[in-house]
Amino acid sequence: MEGLKVSDASLIVYVDPSKSTKVSQAVLRELSSLLFKFNENFEGVVLAYDVQIQDERAKILPAMHPYFGVSLKAKLLLFAPKPNMLLEGKVVKLTQTSIHVIVLGFSSAVITDEDIRKEFKYKTKHGEELYASRSHKRHVIKVGTMIRFLVKSFDEELLHISGSLVPINTGSIRWLAKNMEDVPLIDRSTTKRGESEGDTVIQQHYTVVGEAYSWHSDPQIKKSKKRKIKEES
């Protein structure tokens, strides 16, 4: 599956003075607040982090509240779907007009009937709704099936994906895996090319993300005062 990447990030977390005895806890808390949200600086949704505090010393901000900046190196697992990437997900609902998929257990995707290739026909079999391929009888998509689909667009705020089943290399993953041999060679090569392109894309992102870290003083990463007050009170 595409859309996942690991980035090395160097970060500075500004810790409230009241948390000076529990720095690592405060840092983890701050990083956890990034989880499952799209972050423009990382250009992706943070799914997991592995963090190392770089220096025992921290720079103190001269201000009313002497926050101190703890510099970190973190490995971040990011989910950053882009149009034309291939994603995988589980079908949770299927109607005549749409297929609803959940990717990685948290991001919802929808494929409307216009984006389902004509090869698939909507049927009701034994009361169960499904899409079956006209050309390959065993290629069936129903609730519970893992499918591979193409990203049309990604709503970063709500982590909502609009997908498509038009390309020939999309559909039930199980069927695709078994029947790759049957698919004409041209198709396979496109798939492969697609994958390798994905790799280079990831490589590029590494560097981009690496550069993106000049935003240390971003207020988001600062321990917000408001939250601090909440914790104490």
Place this chain on the structure above:
Amino acid sequence: MGAEELVNGKAEFHEMEEDDNFSDSELVYHVRDALSSVSSGDSDSYNQLVGVLHHTERLAPEDVALLVTSLKALSGAVSYIDIVLHETLLSSIFRMNMWNYGPDVMDALLELIISLAASNGKHVNSCLEMLVSNFTPPNSFVNMLKQPRGLARKDQVLSRVHSALKHIADLVPLAPSILCPIISQRMPIYDKEPLAVIYVENMLKLESGAIGEFVMSTMLMGLMDMLIEFDVEIGWEDILQDDSSKGIFQMELENVDEIADYDEEDGTEMFMQLSRELTRKSLGGSLIAEKLDSLMALTFEHLESCKDSGRLVEVFEHLLDSFRITVLTAYKSKFAQFVMFYACALDPENCGVRFAMLLADIFVREDYPLPFRMSAVAYLASYLSRANFLSAPLVAGMLKRLVDWSFEYCKTKGAVMDPTSHRLFYSACQAIMYVLCFRMKSMMDVAWFKSHLLIEPILNHKLSPLKVCLPSIVDEFCRQAEAACLFTSSEEFIFNYSLESEHSRAFGGIERLDMFFPFDPCLLKKSDRYIRPHFVYWSMVRPPYDDDDEGSIDEDVEQELDLDVSKMSITPRNSMAYWIQNGLEEPRGMPARIRPSTSPESL
């Protein structure tokens, strides 16, 4: 179904009139056309569609059929609905109130809402808001809620709303995180009692429902916040002014001076146990109190159901957080803390112990603000005294912790008596004495208690806690301590009944934390019914100096006792009858005889 219904339908879509038989998919395509033609400037069919959704008043069967059909067709065309282009349509959908419709329309509407939420991330928020707004009926419906028909409608609506929420959460896994803030923001603080109660019912239903795992913390915190909100609306002054103006305490107090004192200090209530009759008089008029009472009762019911389903410990952790953050920090919370009390009563081994530990931990934590630490110890003292479900060893253990802390304090920080700068110490001492007033006998039965507890050096210390703490507590404590031979050298303590209370005022600070007894009898009528079986009233306490009277009741002693107790408490008149009526076991520490109430008959 759509096709058949259309036969009788009013058929606002002119095309539909031409043919009696439309398949569902044809309808969907028709609606899709209507939606997409808006962008090209032709909005006739679209406007008709919007018009259909606007029918709310007195729907004829054919109107209902048309509405259902339109909604179903829309569900198939959700991907064509544009958030800007079809704003009027969306707002009419979201404005539809499920309470106004029959089950057919409800189902069709919810199907549409679910499809909308799943079709595009942009609709999720509005869909969830629409569902939450259906938690409560429209104002006009409130009176119907008491009738069977109204209750049936309530069930119909709410079961559907909740299943829709679950459905959306299945399709959009992050929906609960969007739902939580919506629910918190829409809490009906200022609404009428029935609406507030229904809303909270919904919150609790969500908490125990399929998506409870994700929303539990928000729901419980929200609930506690709401309780506190109402709690602080009811001032101590309101309660007390009401009472004293009616002269309710006159019978119980020894003389007029004390009544005057009472007015000034607003505090002698600590030992005053107000009867249920009194409760009705003093709080009955307050709508807020009634609302709070109903919500508390609802919460208690919910806690019971949590216990039955084995979730209480989990729920309790969230309640503890909430307690720590909101209740403890609220200025002299009066009622909300009984939620904790009841949860503890339901599971004394886990929750009950956990709560005591938390309070003691907060008290000893140096990094906590001083007033919260003093509140924590006041909560602890009141809890240990009033809860009849706590084991003697636990209480003894907690007391030992407080005594050890105080002893250490004397050694390290104690110099001379100074009520203001040693507030924390005096609050700890008062807590120890207060608990012992209630528990002296059972503590004496704990084998190691007497020998291991270094109370004497603390009380004899130069910090003179006996002079600073509340005189009424000190008096009672000294009497009991003497009778129980708690001290080796009892002659050192002179029971000076005219002890000053300026000192106690000083250590209590402007917050008067010296007078804070959070678990004094609950003044709310419905809530009290839940708390009562787990509660130790002062009248149930048998002080050690009462020991000799057991069996043979001496007239004089009784009289003396009466006099004394009347200072401390007003026993509810029907307290004994209550136990018997309800077939409850007598609570521990119940004295051999219950003193009849001194509450005047007129109350």
